[in-house]
Amino acid sequence: IEFPEKRKLKFVEKTPHPLFGIKIRKMPKQLIDIRGPEDTLTYLLHKQYGIRALQGGQLRFGHFEMMRSGINRKMNESRCFALWRIDNPWKPITKKGQGHRMGGGKGNIDHYVTPVKAGRIILEFGGKIGFEEAYPILKRVAAKLPFKADVVSQEILEKEKLGAEALRENNLNPFSFEYCLKNNIMGCKQWASPYDFLWFGKYR
Known part of the structure; x- marks a missing residue:
């Protein structure tokens, strides 16, 4: 088992920090960012355990903090590690103030989110720890996310892949x-x- 340099989940910045002189542009909703399946980042780097999104959704800074504090508090740093598999909040979400009339252009940037598609691995957890011990720590965090998510291991991912292939062949x-x-x-x-x-x- 290879342990990363920093074993706990890192603090995530609330807003992105652009280069000097570059203004952050407002963006359209662009819901294709959360529609459909994730094509690439659906595997576990360390071949142990992780949290996987079952639906598309958007993660705010508060969700990152909930995951970070929930896992860092429960894990034993001497034999466990956790790492992010998603980017910091980068997509600007605009909002108009309460009581404003319609019109007047797009509102100001209110907060930033990270869009996630179904099947994306959100974070990884591992070390000298069994699935029975890791499951309750990860399940408690996965249940609080704004979309359906489950706890997976390398074995579960391999079984699902084989099951899908067998179903397609025997249909x-x-x-x-x-x-x-x-x-x-x-x-x-x-x-x-x-x-x-x-x-x-x-x-x-």
Whole structure:
């Protein structure tokens, strides 16, 4: 087991710090940042345990602090470690003051968030510790996140991958969501969302 240099979760900055002379621009909602599955960062670097997002969502500074304090307080630093697998809050969210009339342009930046897609590993936990001991620490934190999340281990991820492959190979029913949509069975195309053609009903 390789331990990182700093074993506890690092403090996360509330706002990004741009280079001198660069102004942070306001951004549109851009909900595609949280739609659909995560394509790349779905594996565990240290092959032990972690928290995985089951839905898309946005993490604010308060959520980072909740995870950091919840795990750092419970973990034994001499034989455990934890590390972030997501970026610091970087996406600006604007808000208009209470009681303002409509119009007048986009509001001022209120806070920053980190968008997360389904399947993304949020943090990793490991060391000389078993899954039975790590599970309650991680589960308590995962339950407080603003979207559904679960605790995973390397074994769980491998079993899920094998199970999905076996299901695809042994499936005898030709009428899958993808088949029905591509062949416009019962005229279902007119009711389908553009995202249904991308992920075939698995994500919205």
